[in-house]
Amino acid sequence: MPLMTTDASNHVRILIADDHELMRRGLRSILATRPDWEVCGEAVDGREAIEKTQLLKPDILLLDISMPRIGGLGVARAVSRDVPNTRVLILSHYEESEMRPQALEAGARGYVSKSEASQQLLTAIESLTAHGKPPNQPLPRG
Numbered sequence: 739m740p741l742m743t744t745d746a747s748n749h750v751r752i753l754i755a756d757d758h759e760l761m762r763r764g765l766r767s768i769l770a771t772r773p774d775w776e777v778c779g780e781a782v783d784g785r786e787a788i789e790k791t792q793l794l795k796p797d798i799l800l801l802d803i804s805m806p807r808i809g810g811l812g813v814a815r816a817v818s819r820d821v822p823n824t825r826v827l828i829l830s831h832y833e834e835s836e837m838r839p840q841a842l843e844a845g846a847r848g849y850v851s852k853s854e855a856s857q858q859l860l861t862a863i864e865s866l867t868a869h870g871k872p873p874n875q876p877l878p879r880g
Contacts (some may be wrong), residue, residue: 761852814828
């Protein structure tokens with residue numbers, strides 16, 4: 739089942755939540771390569787990520803796991819409970835084998851290591867938007 743977007747233009751709306759401005763800029767740059775994707779907002783801490791997700795209802799929340807005020811796992815739990823149509827994609831500097839199981843258990847629908855983001859981020863978002871994976875299911879490997 740394809741992802742349903744919240745606007746009529748069929749754009750996938752993405753909220754970026756990362757406490758580092760340079761990382762947010764880099765993610766915006768990567769996402770800008772896709773004309774059918776729109777960054778609808780940014781958040782600099784976990785509380786703001788929850789609030790903006792509730793307000794903006796993005797299709798994808800691109801979420802750093804290490805966030806001030808409320809950590810990424812707490813944000814993932816809150817968003818998957820309160821805004822279930824938003825798919826959470828975790829970004830982390832932690833090795834995948836360490837944090838991926840915890841991220842999926844918290845309600846994230848995918849996990850990308852920051853060290854691999856430039857190679858895997860677009861594929862991960864495409865997978866979430868094309869396949870509509872249910873929670874706690876791993877992304878297909880490409």
